[in-house]
Structures are given as structure tokens and as C-alpha cells.
Amino acid sequence: MEKILVTGAAGFIGMHLSQALCALGHHVIGYDNINDYYDVNLKYGRLNQLGIDRAEAQIFQQKCTSKALNFHFYRANLEDLEFMTSLFEAYQFDRVIHLAAQAGVRYSIENPHAYGQSNLVGFLNVLESCRTFKVKHLLYASSSSVYGNSTDVPFSTQQNVDLPISLYAATKKSNELMAHAYSHLYGIQTIGLRFFTVYGPWGRPDMAMFLFTDAIFNQRPIKVFNHGDLSRDFTYIDDIIQGILRLVEKEPINHYELYNIGNSKPVQLMDFIREVEHSTGLKATLEMLPMQPGDVNQTWADVHDLMENYEYQPHYPIDKGVENFVQWYRSYYKK
Template sequence: MKILITGTAGFIGYHLTQKLLKRGDTVVGIDSINDYYDVNLKHARLQDAGIKVSDIVYNKPVVSTSYPNYTFVKLDITDKENLEQQFRDHKFDAVCNLAAQAGVRYSLTNPEVYIDSNIKGFLNILECCRHFSIDHLVYASSSSVYGLNKKMPFSEHEIADHPVSLYAASKKANEMMAHTYSHLFNLRTTGLRFFTVYGPWGRPDMALFIFTKAILEGKPIQVFNNGNMLRDFTYVDDIVNGIIHTIDQPAERNYLWNAQNPDPATSSAPFRVFNIGRGAPVNLLDFVTEIEKQVNKKAIKTLMPMQDGDVAETCADVSNLDEMLGYKPEVSVPTGVERFIAWYKTYYNIQPEPVLVH
């Protein structure tokens, strides 16, 4: 297939792009390469996929030196005119929209950028998919849409209408916007609610990255809600496998959908929403212990109260994705943490501490 991936310089976008290229798909990747976090890390991901960073100019295609079937374009999805041109030029079979302003805490102080990227930008994606007859749009939602919900595990079949951050609200809005386009224009859409993704090439604002960096540097880490947090940590390869399962099997109408008892996960339109997680939450302090084991160094913990916009527990019910598309997470947390730390030490050239011989 010919697939557009937005956010291709991002954490999940980088891994998804590599996997699709290796199986032989043609990928056009776009990314604004904004400075929400270290631009050098984004450039390094692109370089690892054969994109020469010195050749990157806004809205100009750069063909990978490693994969002739990969073209990268620096482009912001809020730039409707140039985004439309990409759709016009390439005639994509499918679109995977991973471009978004991420982060719950950042949304408390910078709300406008979430409206620009996650609402206006997503509207541009929907409009392009509509006008250029895209067969299937897959887009990133988030476990954060469950907000105040307490019934565990979180199920797509339960209503999720009480977000506790603007980031979560923007992701819920994406799902509602997608449903509207599925209903009005027969656009097949699939929303994927990611649960705490981690792994090599991960984002520096995520817990595993923050904790690993601080522990290795002998600095204290902040553990929120006094450590009473449960997170459904999901390794990036499992997330990517779920995305690819979804791309390959486009959304269909649910002809059994009942308007008297509506299922939020499906519709009479070609729309659906899936959780992608492990379905096995881990206590945050146990997660820290796993990092300590892998780096052979104790963390200096500072216990903190719960932060605004955060939730105490997440756990994905992934039975829907398993039953419909055959998704099964495979990577355990110890294995995933080990792989991340191995990458981190290599990427930042951290040498093992010398062993003193007496």
C-alpha cells in the first residue's frame, strides 16, 4: 500500500514507519519537527530511517537513502494548502495520523497549541481524506479519554465523556469528529486509544525516560500520588503491531448497531474505536524498581501528591481488538525496560562504571 504517516519523526511514528517499510509498503511521512522536546532526537530518528537531515527544507520531499520507498516531508498538518498538495500528488491508500500535540501536563499551561494541532490539524486530515477518497483513516486517540471513569479495565464499549485535561478532551473530540465524517461521507475511520507507550527512541517527557535519566545521574525522581499509581505500560512494538493490524483491516459498518442502546466503540457508520494496551497494569513504584534493577542503581524518590489532569489508574480491556483483528501484546515490562535502557545507554554513549579491583 501507499500510506501517509503524520508524525513520522515522533516516537510511535518512527517505529511504525520502519515496520511498514520493511514489509514493502510505500510510505510518505510528514512531521513539523516542532520543539516540544529535543529536536535532535527527532532528527536522529529520521537519520536512522535514511533521511539526510541537512536536506530537510519545509515542504520539500527528501527520499531515504536506506529505503527507496520512503519519502519524508517537513510539513505541519495545520498547513492545509500544502497538506492537500501531498494528497493530490500521492493518491494514498490509507492514512495514519499520529501527529498531535502530546502531553497532559503541557496542556495545563499551553492550551492553544492543542486546539491548533489536535483539532484544526485533525480537521485538515479529515477534509483531505474526504476530498481525496482515502480508503481508511487510522488515527491516534488516547487512554486519557477515560478521564473520571473508574470501572476497570477500561472498555471501548463504555461511555467516556468526562476528560480531566484539555489533551484528553482534544482526543475525545477527534473520535467525535471522525464519527461525523464516517457518517456523512462514508469515510472509514479507526481510532486507537494508546495506553502508556514506552520503548527505545521514546519521548523525553515520559516516565521511563525521565526516571532512567535521573537515576543514572544520581538525581531525585518525583513519584506522583505518593507512588499509588497503576499504569498499563505497553511496549512500542506491541502498539505498532496493533496499528498495522488495524490499517490492514479497515473499519466497516456495524449492521447490528442499536440506536436505542448505542455502543460507543462502533456505529452504523464505518467507524470504530479500539484500545491498544497490555491489559496488565503495573504499580509505578514496581516500575521504578525494574529500572533500578536494569541500571544497577537505586533511585532517590521524592513522593509527591497527584497532579492536576492526571488519573490514578489505567488498564486496557483489549479483548475487542483481539477478537476482531487478532491483536495480542507480547512484550513483558521487564523485557521492554531492558530494551529501552540498552538503547538509552547506546544513544547517549553512557559507559559502564569501572569495577574497582582490590
């Protein structure tokens, strides 16, 4: 079994992935700065699912040992190269899965410097640490946002993505280019995954699934941008995790690879809201608004390459996925 570093382990995808890797017998080391971009209680709640005590996890650079899993956790910033270097030296990782980043398209308009530090400097530190300590396998998170407002659907990794419409998207495109350079120069096998609207239990509060459910239960209007004329390739968390595990289990085909990972079945926003209404048993109040700066009209993943090379097969239907999230929300918030 491998020693695997998972950055962003207190995040939505990071928590689920850490659980899955531990279940397979891997020794997983989690890394996250637990910033306050959204409610930190949710992040500590995820860590609790991994057997990590909140009081210990609040202390920067302290080793936290899971009570239940083969999992250790460190709270630290990606920009802290000295600490990251010490961690790579101590563990001699077999593989790095880099999911940590400053997330959010809209937030990048308000706080651009946070993205430069976390998404650019932080990613450079990960690349340099992989180079220095001879880590051969690096899997990292990119984003469907790199496609901008492309009308050429479904989105293919063969498309030109040189026209990002948010700083967040620009940093993710930059990560792909940086990874290519390190693969070429140092022989590091890198795989970038362009995630498409991931949702499910423990999901992020700034994403549509959480926002809509929270608004309905708390009798607030749902903000519907572009007057509802939007579609998203909503992808359930279990499909994402199974896809990543296939990439972990199989030797990479090339030194540099880039894939979309999504459901490949876009859903109209108004249809998604109706699914939320059905699962909650409540009627939503809609506040119809114009398009937001930095947002895109549609996302739709072409996942043919990932299916062909790694047998990726998303299968979770939107109605079941929404129902699972609503059940988790009711339990977590005692609704």
C-alpha cells in the same frame, strides 16, 4: 503495495511504524513539523533511522528521500491546509495513519492554544483531505486519557468518556467525534486507537520510562507523584506496532471503529521504578510528591474487541521491555 501517509513520522510510534511499513514493501510518506515540545535532536535521530538527512529535514515543505527505505519525508504543520492538500493531490494515498498531535497532558494546561491548532484544526484538515481525495481508510491516534479518573476498570470503549480532566484528553475525545461524523457523512472508514502508555527504544522524553532512566543515570531524584499510588498499563512499542499492522492488513469491519490498544496488565508505579533500578543496576532517589493537575490515578485497557476482531495479542513482559529501553538509552547517550 500501498501509498501510506504517516503523520507524526518523526515521533516515537511514527518512526517505528514507518520502518515496519517500509519493511512490508509499502511506499510511506512521512509528515511532521518537528516542533520543540521536547528535544528535536531525538526527532532528527529517529528520522536518521529512516534514512533521512537532518540538513534536508530541517527545511519546511522540502521533499526528503530516504537513503535506505521506500520512504519520503516532508516537514510541515498540520494546520497548513494548502500544503496538505497539495500532498494528497500529488500522492493519491491509499491509506492515512494519523499519529501527529500536540502531545502531553501537563503541557496542555500551560499552552492550550497549541492543542486547539494541532489537535483540532490539524485533524479537521486531515479529515477534509481524506474526503476530498477519496481516501477510504483513516487510522488515527486517540488516547487512554479520554477515560479521565474513571474507577470502572478495565477501561472499555463502551464506557462514557464525557468527563476529561485535561484539555489534551478533550481534544482526543473531539477527534473521535469528528471521525464519527466524517464516517457517517462521507463513508470514510475510520479506526481510532486509544493508546495506553507506550514505551520502548526511542521513546518520548516526557514519559515515565525516559524520565526515570534519565534521572537515575544523571543522579537526579525521580519525581514520584501521588506518593507512588499510581498504576499504568505500560505497553511495549513492538506490541503497538504489531497491532497497527494487523489493522492495516485486514479490511475494517465497520465504517467507524474505536479500540483500546494496550498491554491489559497494569503495573504499579513503584514496581515499575524497581524494574528500572534492576535494569540500570543503580538505586533511585525518590522525591515523593502530590498528584499533578490533569493526571489520572490508573489506566487499564480492555483489549478484548481488538483481540477478537484483529487477533491482537500483546506479549512483551515489563522486565524485558524496560531492559530494552535501558540498553537503547545507554547506547544513545553513551552511558
